[in-house]
Amino acid sequence: MEDEQLPAALTDALDAFCRYISGERAMSAHTLRAYRGDLGSLLSFAAGEGCTGPEGLELGTLRRWLGTQSQSGVARATLARRAATARSFTAWALREERIDADPALRLKAPQRERQLPGVLQESKLNRILDRLEQAAAEGDPLAVRNRALVELLYATGIRVGELTGLDIDDLDQDRRTLRVIGKGDKERTVPYGVPAAVALDDWLRRGRPQLAGAGSGPALFLGARGGRVGQRQVRSLVHGLFEALGDTSASGPHALRHSAATHLLDGGADLRAVQEILGHSSLATTQIYTHVSVDRLRKSYQQAHPRA
Structure with missing residues (x-):
């Protein structure tokens, strides 16, 4: 489901959040696109489960979304970034009084794979x-x-x-x-x-x-x-x-x-x-x-x- 096919309340929240992060943080256009893509994926998944606005987001929704991402072969580092995007969004939504409670407080991202450093004999x-x-x-x-x-x-x-x-x-x-x-x-x-x-x-x-x-x-x-x-x-x-x-x-x-x-x-x-x-x-x-x-x-x- 593309951004323009989202329910109106989700589209409005997505646009408002992207305006917020672009104004609050010095970030490249590439980083902003990554944020929008991650959040768009989450909200599209939520809409597919019947969610029509930010207030409908639940911890289970967030976990199932990350689960489908993991099953599709997404790297751990990418999963960690997407979980961070979800937490940023719900924290913002709570401050903006678009939701009454933050469903991502107990959302855990998969740990990044530890890269062992190269060592010469x-x-x-x-x-x-x-x-x-x-x-x-x-x-x-x-x-x-x-x-x-x-x-x-x-x-x-x-x-x-x-x-x-x-x-x-x-x-x-x-x-x-x-x-x-x-x-x-x-x-x-x-x-x-x-x-x-x-x-x-x-x-x-x-x-x-x-x-x-x-x-x-x-x-x-x-x-x-x-x-x-x-x-x-x-x-x-x-x-x-x-x-x-x-x-x-x-x-x-x-x-x-x-x-x-x-x-x-x-x-x-x-x-x-x-x-x-x-x-x-x-x-x-x-x-x-x-x-x-x-x-x-x-x-x-x-x-x-x-x-x-």
Whole structure:
């Protein structure tokens, strides 16, 4: 049933709600169409069950609508969005006194599927790092920088934005730690190992001085023109390194963060220590890496045990 075939009261409510959200929220035309499409689907379903106005919407109607969506193969993320649209609509209708009670208060959307992050095997990471070390040995300052940059990303698990924001003074080379400014301007101290320390020392001694200029300031990592290296440059570099492997689905610097966290846990690191290193505000966010470790353990077991 199309919008224009809806009962008049439902059509009026649909139009009024769309005017409300377009005025209250800065949203693209595409997002507004998605809202209208979701709500139009719900109201058409309700009208098919005999509902003639917003006051006829019931929790059962909403649940049956989501059920039919699920049975038709709609992705969980889409179902979650449509449930959110329904809740927004009924909450608005209650404020506008178009309904006496909100039927969506107990409407639960299906949980989004948890996407486990891509993790590189240590052997593949070693291949990348060995290639970077060989390239750096030739003395090109960008190659020296690239080695130090990737070593540090993997050694610390810091985000790309955190890496590009680093200044020289953020390094404590004696203690082998970094001062990192993370999300919400929260400061934390992150340790790094000997390979990253060697690569950083090489960069500071013979790489950075070749690129540094008047506009370099205190930036730790520089671009080809001497300014602070940008996130796009780092992403492009890491993506190219992964692509050159040819046998991994990992892409982008975040895979280095995922790999660092997983390898730490695989090696016996405490979950709370990993939380602090990564700068997660919630331990629940860090716990996803335990799922990665368990998943890898299960696969290894299934491949190796004769009675798996």
